[in-house]
Amino acid sequence: MQFEVIARCGQARRGRLTLAHGSVETPVFMPVGTYGTVKAMAPNELEGLGAEIVLGNTFHLWLRPGIEVVAAHGGLHRFMGWPRPILTDSGGFQIFSLGPLRKVQEEGVAFASPVDGDRLMLTPELSIEIQRAFDADVVMVFDERTPYPASRDETAQSTELSLRWAARCKNAHAGNANALFGIVQGGMFEDLRERSLGALENIGFDGYAIGGLSVGEPKDEMRRIEAFIAPRLPEHRPRYLMGVGTPEDIVEAVGNGIDMFDCVLPTRNARNGWLYTRYGDIKIRNARHRTDTGPLDAACACYTCRHFSRAYLNHLQRANEILGARLATIHNLHYYLTLLAELREAIAAGTLDRYTGQFKADRARVIEF
């Protein structure tokens, strides 16, 4: 893995990440491909939209279709027909979403499979082994997601456990030429965030992620921690803010120097008819769109906006047609990927502040919802 910062604008960085399966221009948004497919999209569409890297979910793919099936294809790329880079999460986030069904031990996390109830255990070593079998370009360490809210003591204990697991992941990753990223935890406590980051740097990783945000905390708490820790992440390594977020969150975080993002919002919201535009968000199922022959966004160049009316999108969503989910997903991913492309241009041109100001003013117009 190589990472090069090409331009800066304030704390923001315009970079290029070179991975085993290709290079990625940063800041970058990674569409989420939970079960080996970015929901409703085919790989050729994702390429057409300009996606350069997607995220795969270790936990879900481990349970279905299983390691051996993906490994029989030589990895996740050929299995899902996506030749470009893939980042896989560690499975930790999903396991900690199981609630009382899981039990955290020093060794790892025991849980009952939500697919068939089997008793399973995921450990740092197993997570790394699975991600290696998937041939992920970027492997994430297995860590505990600190709950929110959590006391300082609980957070400190959880952070230390994650650090011991991070060291085991580093050992287990030995011999794998792909990249390994550490994840900074520490909850809502700035000193614990610093403690986590320092210890991870001592272990040494190819990139550093911020975990444990966007887990239910108020937005200003999230922004406070992100603004605190982002600029402290190593200067010459990619910085990844996990699971975030809205267009506004991303613009803010790019300003704080974040290079990589993933989030289910554009794809999940698309399937529910929630569409992003430069001038605010639109709920296309709303009756006001029922007879509207105009496009969703006249200024948008995506396939959906160039070919179909709001009335047609409204109709497809109400009739629960697959094409409705597809056209909405195309539009939302186009919105996110174009937003990131514009942010990259603005950083390179040294005009990020102006871009951000215009972005906020446009989005605040919210002509309709």
Next chain:
Amino acid sequence: MQFEVIARCGQARRGRLTLAHGSVETPVFMPVGTYGTVKAMAPNELEGLGAEIVLGNTFHLWLRPGIEVVAAHGGLHRFMGWPRPILTDSGGFQIFSLGPLRKVQEEGVAFASPVDGDRLMLTPELSIEIQRAFDADVVMVFDERTPYPASRDETAQSTELSLRWAARCKNAHAGNANALFGIVQGGMFEDLRERSLGALENIGFDGYAIGGLSVGEPKDEMRRIEAFIAPRLPEHRPRYLMGVGTPEDIVEAVGNGIDMFDCVLPTRNARNGWLYTRYGDIKIRNARHRTDTGPLDAACACYTCRHFSRAYLNHLQRANEILGARLATIHNLHYYLTLLAELREAIAAGTLDRYTGQFKADRARVIEF
């Protein structure tokens, strides 16, 4: 509308149908777009698959999104983003599927809307008015679907009612430059089929369809009636066998001189993991495909077979991923459209018998299911 027979081979015909929105090479298969979308497909994919005409359902589109919404777009073509020809059915077939919810009168059919329970009535005149508002290239007459089984008396009465409605449709269609097709009814009675055809010819239509088949009767009954009536349809007009059928049904009917087909089988079966290949059908959800890294059909040139494994298709179907429905639909439509293209070539080359023999031998191999 123009129709030209370019070549013949036995009773089979290779033709070209010129409609308001483009020309169609026959024999042709028309994918079914119930709610203004061929399920799971985007218009650009349909064009890429070589589809030249699609079918729209008057009944469904009348209820959702309603005539006024489609009409506001100037018709169904712009509403659904499909610039090529469209044939619309009359709504009769769907109404007669409502069972006890509908009441047949001389004037038309009264029924309760399955969407919201509203009391509605569809008449020959209204059906033609709706299809005109949709700007369908081919408009179908509104007729009664004779139930199966039915006595000779019941069938005769139903056939006569359909003929009176056909005459009303012809009158209502006056002034519409698009084509109007009559529908031969008469159930399983050859003399009633002849009576229906003769009366329709006296009224005079641009094309003639065979209705009331594939409604629950045994396959040999269907083939008997089809083989009887198909060659009796007017020589210089397109002949359309409605709602049929399997690949075997279509090959048989092409041999009997049929020019046009529609059926939900390739699209509906795709969503359930039932896939058509030259060497028999495959149920991709079957566990035997779980770890198979080979393509669905190594000889198939479709996007699905060129890029994905059986294991991946199996996984997507089991995980109920939208992409699973999409890739299966692409393959099945490619199969049907390629089959029709090969039949057209064989007719033009005068080798239809040889082609049909090879087709049956290949399909009978059914290597697996």
